[in-house]
Amino acid sequence: MELWDHQKTTLELMQREEKTFDASDPGTGKTYVALKAFNDRRLAGSKSMLVLAPKSLLQPAWGNDISKFFPELTYSISNASNRSDAFEVDADIYITNIDATKWLAKQPPTFFDIFDTLCIDEMSYYKHRTSARSKAANKIKKFFTYRHGMTGTPHSNSVTDIWHQFFILDDGDRLGTNFFAFRNSVCTPKQVGPSPRMVKWKDKEGAEEAIASLIGDITSRNLFENCMDIPPNHTYTVPYTLSRSNLRQYNELLHNAILQLESSSVTAVNEAVLRNKLLQVAAGVVYADGESTILDTGRAELVIDLVEKRKHSVVFFNWTHQKEQLAAEAHKRGVTYEIIDGSVPNKRRAEIVEAYQAGFFQTLFLHPKTGAHGLTLTKGTTTIWVSPIYEPDLLKQGMHRIYRGGQTEVTETILIEAKNTVEQKVYAILDRKQTSMVNLLGLLQGN
Numbered sequence: 001m002e003l004w005d006h007q008k009t010t011l012e013l014m015q016r017e018e019k020t021f022d023a024s025d026p027g028t029g030k031t032y033v034a035l036k037a038f039n040d041r042r043l044a045g046s047k048s049m050l051v052l053a054p055k056s057l058l059q060p061a062w063g064n065d066i067s068k069f070f071p072e073l074t075y076s077i078s079n080a081s082n083r084s085d086a087f088e089v090d091a092d093i094y095i096t097n098i099d100a101t102k103w104l105a106k107q108p109p110t111f112f113d114i115f116d117t118l119c120i121d122e123m124s125y126y127k128h129r130t131s132a133r134s135k136a137a138n139k140i141k142k143f144f145t146y147r148h149g150m151t152g153t154p155h156s157n158s159v160t161d162i163w164h165q166f167f168i169l170d171d172g173d174r175l176g177t178n179f180f181a182f183r184n185s186v187c188t189p190k191q192v193g194p195s196p197r198m199v200k201w202k203d204k205e206g207a208e209e210a211i212a213s214l215i216g217d218i219t220s221r222n223l224f225e226n227c228m229d230i231p232p233n234h235t236y237t238v239p240y241t242l243s244r245s246n247l248r249q250y251n252e253l254l255h256n257a258i259l260q261l262e263s264s265s266v267t268a269v270n271e272a273v274l275r276n277k278l279l280q281v282a283a284g285v286v287y288a289d290g291e292s293t294i295l296d297t298g299r300a301e302l303v304i305d306l307v308e309k310r311k312h313s314v315v316f317f318n319w320t321h322q323k324e325q326l327a328a329e330a331h332k333r334g335v336t337y338e339i340i341d342g343s344v345p346n347k348r349r350a351e352i353v354e355a356y357q358a359g360f361f362q363t364l365f366l367h368p369k370t371g372a373h374g375l376t377l378t379k380g381t382t383t384i385w386v387s388p389i390y391e392p393d394l395l396k397q398g399m400h401r402i403y404r405g406g407q408t409e410v411t412e413t414i415l416i417e418a419k420n421t422v423e424q425k426v427y428a429i430l431d432r433k434q435t436s437m438v439n440l441l442g443l444l445q446g447n
Contacts, residue, residue, distance in 0.1 A: 001069055006227035007033045010220040015040070017218050019147045019169045021123070025224035026152040026397050027404025031065050031374075034119050034148055039070050041117070041146070042092055048114045050104075050144070051095040052137075053121035055079070056340075057374035059350045061121070062095045079346065087111075098125045101136035112143035120168070122373055123149035124393060129164040129179055137168050152400070153393030159186055159203050159211055166215060174214045186211065224400070233403040235413040237427065238306070242282070242418055246296040250281045250421060275390065275422065282421040283387045285321040292321055299416065300325035303386055306414060307335055312356070313363045313382040316372070316398050322386050326365050336361035340371045353377065372398040378406045383413045388426040395430055 003011065007029050014020050014037040022030045038049045051062055058077050066075050078086030078096040083103055087094060094115075096104075104111075118141065120126065126134045141147060147169050155161035163182050166175045176182050186207035189199045242250060257274045280287055284296035303326060307313050317323045323339060330337045338352045338361055349370075356364050357379045364377065372394045380402040389395060403411045417423050 001032065003033075003036070004029065004227060006222040007036075010222070011037055013218070013220050014148065018145055019218055020149070021154075021166065021169060021215065021219045022148070022150045023154050023219055024152060024222035026373075026400035027224055028152075028222050028227060029405060030150045030152075031061055031121070032069060034121075034150065035065060035070055035073075037148075038093070038117055038119070039073060042073070046146075047116035048091065049093045049117035049119055050115050051093060051119045051121060052098055052101065053095065054125070054373050055097045055346060056349060056370050057121060058095050058097065059346055060353055060376075061374040062093075064350070066093065077346075098122070099133050101133045101140065105136035105139040109143070112140065115144060117146040117148070118144035119148045119150070121150050123151040123165045123168075124154055124161065126168055127155070127161040127164055129167070134164060134168075141168050141171075151393075153396050158201065159207050160201065162211065162215070170218070174218075175211070224403075228405055230403075230405070230407045231410040233399065233411045233413060235399070235415070237415045237417045238302070240299055240302055240416055240418050242284075242421070243296045243298060246281070246284055247420075249286065249295055250278070253278060253281050254422075275426075278422045279387065279390070279426065280319060282418045282423050283319055283322065285319060294321060294325075297325055297329075299386065299418075300329045303384055303416065304329045304333060304335060306382070306384055307363045308333065310382045311362070312359065312380040313384060314371075314377055314380045314398075314401055315363055315365050315384045315386060316368050316389075317365055317386045318368070318389050319387075323365060323367070326386070330363065335363060337363045337365060339365045341367035342370050344370070356380075366398075366401075368394040368398055371401070375401050376404060376406065377401040378404060378408075381409050381411050383411070385413075385415050387416060387418070388423050388430065390426060390430070392430045 006024070010022055010024065010030075010033045014033070022033065024030055038046070053062060058079070063075060063077060066073050073092040074090070075093040075095055076086045076089040076091040078094060078100065083100070086096070120137075126137055128134055149165055149169055154165060160179075160183050163175050163179055167177070171177070183201060186204055187201035188204055190202055191199055257278060260274065281295065284294060284299055286293045286295060300322065303315060307315065307330070315326060317326060323341065327337065327339065338356065340349050340352055344352070352364070353375055355361065356377060359379055364380070366372070368389050368391070383399055383402055385395070385398070399413045415427055417427060
């Protein structure tokens with residue numbers, strides 16, 4: 001495969017530096033470059049590579065790309081059912097899921113003697129320094145000479161998200177070894193409640209420029225639109241009007257939420273719970289004590305209306321009731337579909353993706369935490385979000401399942417938005433957060 005110019009630049013960086021970070025947009029071919037860099041070193045006598053990636057990417061992204069582009073390399077995929085056995089196989093590349101770091105951290109030092117390269121796909125999964133997976137990653141990173149991180153969405157909430165990702169890569173050489181010192185230098189605290197703990201940290205003006213100057217020497221950033229010559233993607237919202245009963249339930253919940261917020265007794269955790277409940281009710285369901293009460297089914301009907309008018313689409317759902325309603329409505333109308341969520345085994349996911357790309361069914365229902373990363377679904381020309389998800393990185397990643405290299409048609413992203421609800425505000429916030437990501441990443445472009 002001939003490298004694109006932007007891939008050549010990233011490859012040169014990986015050949016020059018032992019620790020690197022590829023923050024290029026989704027769909028720009030980051031996996032291929034990482035494999036190319038490793039393959040070149042392997043031919044020169046390098047040891048094996050360990051790849052940490054989301055479960056949905058182990059075979060569809062890594063295994064398939066190795067088989068397709070580097071058949072001379074052998075690989076072994078480790079998951080919960082074959083964790084130890086997979087590492088006993090003689091292979092060039094060992095691929096396992098993000099949370100396997102907790103198991104890896106319990107292995108003796110001799111376990112890592114066969115490795116010298118660590119590649120972390122979707123590095124943003126390690127942005128929280130206190131998570132179990134992050135602590136485990138810090139324990140094993142010392143065994144790897146070459147460390148490579150990849151993600152097109154490194155900081156979805158604040159520039160502080162990037163600190164721990166670079167701490168794993170360079171042990172604090174660029175952004176320091178103390179998170180709190182870093183936060184104090186790039187953020188300003190703002191009191192948002194009576195308790196001393198009720199503080200929000202706001203990025204300082206100029207923080208993005210300062211961080212970009214510190215990490216630019218080992219960071220590659222390629223903007224999708226600048227390096228991929230494919231038809232454009234158009235994003236727009238489609239309004240949805242809640243039923244009277246649904247709107248009444250929503251307004252009652254909103255009134256109670258406002259009263260709680262005004263009482264200044266709401267913690268950040270409770271605020272997130274209130275937000276999610278508002279989003280759930282706006283989406284037509286009330287969840288309580290493990291049971292769900294359906295308030296509205298019209299949204300699923302609207303989505304399938306949109307699906308029927310398009311040859312091939314990808315639909316992202318957030319809640320179980322949305323998946324069930326979409327499947328029931330599609331079945332009733334004779335629309336062919338498949339579903340990928342956390343309950344679908346990796347092998348079956350790969351089969352579904354292959355069948356979708358071959359055009360065997362019309363639409364694919366995906367949960368964003370399972371399907372927003374890594375999958376190539378260029379048979380589709382439309383991405384539909386049934387309702388917003390409060391995670392801008394997943395929204396951005398999800399759009400790039402169809403809008404990526406290999407796409408030959410104009411594509412569209414449709415955001416379903418319930419009028420006069422929090423959904424409108426969430427989409428606006430997501431847009432602002434993505435703009436913040438672009439600001440920092442834009443500064444890195446060309447390094």
